[in-house]
Ligand SMILES: NC(=O)c1ccc[n+]([C@@H]2O[C@H](COP(=O)([O-])OP(=O)(O)OC[C@H]3O[C@@H](n4cnc5c(N)ncnc54)[C@H](O)[C@@H]3O)[C@@H](O)[C@H]2O)c1
């Protein structure tokens with residue numbers, strides 16, 4: 001009897017994916033290569049992706065056998081969940097797999113900006129000893145604005161509290177009482193923008209959050225503002241950000257994510273006031289293992305007819321998923 005085909009289109013730890021070998025036929029492709037994805041997906045019954053694979057109506061139209069799309073990570077902005085639901089395809093993610101890693105990177109990026117760590121490191125490597133050129137600022141006493149007080153936003157707050165900072169948030173789905181109980185003040189967005197020294201962004205990318213921080217919001221900022229984005233490119237408008245930084249209307253930015261990745265045509269990586277990383281928020285061994293284990297377990301359960309963890313579209317299960325099993 002042939003095994004269900006599981007197509008893995010982004011890198012996952014092979015020592016974990018090997019656990020499916022007995023019951024599934026594992027195939028690999030490069031999801032960022034659209035032609036390769038469209039050629040491989042027609043036979044797939046499960047598709048496991050990370051952030052580089054875009055799953056839209058066209059992919060679903062090429063995938064008549066598909067039962068489940070499993071996102072080994074948090075963000076679902078690269079999956080058309082409504083189209084998947086209409087097609088009866090389950091969508092699952094791994095919502096807690098990498099949040100600690102992202103929160104830790106966020107703290108690292110903030111400290112990197114305040115103490116010019118990348119530039120100081122590069123300078124010593126180049127044989128220089130320019131101590132006076134790298135005078136920084138203390139984080140202690142600064143106001144930190146957390147845009148989006150969900151899982152990652154709350155972990156960032158916990159990790160920054162010992163630095164003796166003022167913690168503030170804006171999140172329309174969180175009450176002031178909830179934030180206050182965690183030692184964090186709640187403010188409307190415009191007030192937050194005009195108050196904080198650091199704005200760290202932790203919202204999902206949706207039509208409503210795309211461009212949420214644009215020219216108007218940045219114009220409200222103090223000259224001391226540093227913007228951190230470890231969430232998704234496009235939530236902070238890159239043109240507006242580059243222009244505010246180039247004009248020294250704000251002090252700096254640290255970016256793990258970009259509107260287009262890699263950011264080949266963006267001016268931002270070339271500005272001295274910007275610290276960049278290549279979308280490595282989830283790039284720890286622990287986070288990758290958790291994400292892979294979570295979605296591999298979900299795929300196995302889906303084919304065994306067992307409850308599927310991380311399911312984001314329960315309405316899809318009625319159509320296709322309930323009908324498939326593995327021996
Ligand atoms: N850099 C990386 O590798 C990496 C890794 C994991 C997650 N992420 C990104 O981080 C995002 C956040 O992850 P999370 O686990 O904290 O998600 P979450 O769902 O737990 O929290 C998101 C929060 O944003 C809030 N929000 C929504 N719209 C808002 C708005 N207009 N203004 C303010 N707040 C708003 C929500 O109410 C929610 O509380 C993910 O969607 C993903 O895009 C990036």
Ligand SMILES: O=C(O)CC[C@@H](O)C(=O)O
Pocket residue numbers: 050051052072073074075076098279281282283
């Ligand atoms: O796939 C990745 O490595 C990035 C994942 C991250 O952006 C997420 O949203 O979980």
